[in-house]
Amino acid sequence: MDKLNRCPANYTPLSPIVFLKRAGSVYREHTSVVYGSVRFTWAETLDRCIRLASAISSLNISNGDVVAVVAPNIPAMYELQFGVPMAGAVLCCLNVRHDARTMSVLLRHSEAKVIFVDLQFLEVVHEALHLLSQQKNAKVPILVLIPELNSRQNSQYTDPAYLTYESLLSNADRNFKIRWPEDEWDSIALNYTSGTTSSPKGVVYSHRGAYLNALASVLLCEMMSMPVYLWTVPMFHCNGWSFAWAIAAQGGTNVCLRNVTASAIFDALVEHKVTHLSGAPTVLSMIANAQPHERKPVPHIVQIVTGGAPPPAAVLSTMTKLGFHMIHSYGLTETYGPSSVCVWKPQWDSLPEEQQAKLKARQGVPHLGLWDIDVKNPETMESVNADGKAIGEVMIKGNTVMKGYLNDVAATEAAFDGGWFRTGDLGVMHPDGYIELKDRSKDIIISGGENVSTIEVESILYNHPEILEAAVVGRPDEYWGETPCAFVKLKGPKQVTAESIIAFCRARLPHFMAPKTLIFQDLPKSSTGKIQKVELKQKARALGSITKRQSKL
Template identity: 65%
Template sequence: MVSTLLKHSEAKIIFVDYQLLDTATGAFKLFSEKGIKLPYLVLIPDSYSPSSGANVTISMPEVLEYESFLAAGNPDFPIVRPNDEFDPISLNYTSGTTSSPKGVIYSHRGAYLNSLAAVLLNEMLSMPVYLWTVPMFHCNGWCLTWAVAAQGGTNICLRNVTAKGIFDNIATHQVTHMGGAPTVLSMIINAPASERRPLPGKVSAMTGGAPPPPQVLFKMEELGFNVTHSYGLTETYGPGTVCTWKPEWNSLPPDARAKIKARQGLQHLGMAETDIKDPATMKSVTPDAKTMGEVMFRGNTVMNGYLKDLKATQDAFKGGWFHSGDLGVKHPDGYIELKDRLKDIIISGGENVSTIEVEAVIFSHPSVLEAAVVGRPDDHWGETPCAFVKLKDGCSATAEDIITYCRDRLPHYMAPRTIVFEDLPKTSTGKTQKFVLRQKAKAMGSLSKISKL
């Protein structure tokens, strides 16, 4: 993957942390075999002394040590500003959850606006202390790399994201803000008591990247985190919408509040428009919380396009709106709510099954740590829901237990008919790779041939 992205981007320099040097050398080996010119490597050693990287041997034109490289620079260099605010500022790759990663081009204007929007979304006062669990390479850390700098903040970085590391760093550094995919939130709420530490104060946590199960949001707030739910894609610089909270919702029961907070909400101040449209007619759907359509965006905080892929860019902007590939509904108050990816929706016996809704129910089972639902081919129904489940340590549940649990809480056609217990495959940003699970479900064959369920 690294060699593919380096080749596609034509990067001239790569910064490599010592911990990932083996990955980099593997990528360079692939380059050498294909006769491609290698980029310069700047090695970040374990400790900040030039000698710590001196013994590194690698088949490269030149290896530079990070601190020495910086020291050789001119602190009075002339600033080179863009000729146009829509000139590219960075290239970010999509997560590759449904296909090969695409190179998304960000503009100076879009990055500037989304960074300021991130400050507002996180209610970030001056000099925040931000704990990084969102990878900085992913949408430039949801543009928070720039947002924290704009507010004069302190960055707390983790080599490995663990619940203990999160609690320890929050307590030690008096963390005020953090962000993370629902996977990270699940890690926090399921941490054993021995790894938890009292929060020094209210910690604002922004989540996104995948729809968070209401149960996870509810338990996070029980622990003392103030969770803000945002939604977006790499193509929208990370956060494009936010579930802006209404004071009147404070009086609702906790589970009802969590279900509302799980909505994707309204576009933030940096995004011009967000809508749910019929992709065929490009008409807005009825805001009845039932009629499904595709989530679409337009504005300055939408990408310039995909690098070296004109057709994909044209397809993404058909009708003058960016097509997200996500299916959702619009509530009467204008708040949007995701129901599924276009590629993930299951059609069983002519009925649409939202994998997000099924996953939320499975997630609420007391023994379940993680769950992902995909369609399994079926000769009779077309598809049936197939759930891949990881249980919490020390907990047990059978496939029949979970199927019965779902049937008690969902229409029967939505309840999974197949349960597979295993670890879920993830991208480097913590998203479940559903295309891998779909391949596994397809390989199982039709359920109707082997069961009367």
């Protein structure tokens, strides 16, 4: 048995590129991409990606070189998920909300040799490239413009100053030989976390991890053959939570949206008979709180995967009533997006609605691409008691964990210290083996020696009938050290007072957990829909410390 060896007949490196190759044959006449009036079949998408790979190679791109892109969820963005690795290069999708300074830092750190830019973001990228050109020894990438693709007859931008996406494809080789990875550990993508620009963290994915996480994503969202997937998650975020590759695996239809709004979502659900979508809790809130004129009856049950911050139980309940089957997943950029799923059990169907929503809000169990998820004491590396009370750090191990951070050995070693990936998230393990997040380690509030989970306080706030969005951070307090400070956005004109909402919380929480400060305002968000707590923490600190006399009230 030990003398049996690998050979081309029984071993090929895993890569999600193979999903496109198969889709272009098996589902060749089926619609692959929808974008306004634009339609492509899988045969056409395969052809376009091969020509894209050829065009990229003609720009002197070698194996392992980085190709960047700044674009929303449009057909070109989808094609780049395959065309870049088919050229042997590494795809780096940059956040479209980055300013020019941040982009210039990331372009230098990644050493990108080419950057594809949607026309909408050309001005900020031009400024970023100008900043980059002024830095010593910095290399400025070749710019390729992606004009708006309104139709196949009117798809080219005529300004001769630019290389353009469609012109590159039109002059490319349809018979280009795909550069398959020689080793499945080869890098396929580079994704930057939302850390500071002074020390960017570039998360490197492998072909193997991308392949496995895409298949795991298909399974966790119960995706059958030829699904219709609505793109509400940005493709620049973890390559669309790995769904960019997953949809090809199942020969599905990608419904692309340049701008995500409640009305656009409901229109697409009805027009294209969408079966699946994904989104952060802010997307759920957008759907759940859509105005009557924006809503349309959902024609069938739609599977929706949510992740990011734990969704409030009240939002989950509303989404179910609207006709969505909620699947709660959890993951990070470092885990290719989804890494766990709250697997629903039939015996929970008979539980009261409120209890069902609380169960569904848990982060659950590892998906099939992982080895394990655990909650551990970060000092001893011992598992915490599975009692739903003992708090530890959520740690992950398996094939769908990143290769590491680009050019940052120290950060990589720290993240993998102890043989597990340390997420920085605090959670508990329930007796049934399901994990539940309690907070980010950097967000937990310690008030008078007691840990206050901002997630628990936010969950109570979301149960208030007048509150649309809520976020809780710590505010300095002379007596307690810090106390909860809530930032709240209401559903309509202000009809409640801060005092009445605080009283609402005190009636449902231990008093030390209830907010002592409450501020009405719009909440700052990242491009992936996450509430920017860093900004809110700065504002809470700027309020100053609550005095000892006020604290004891």
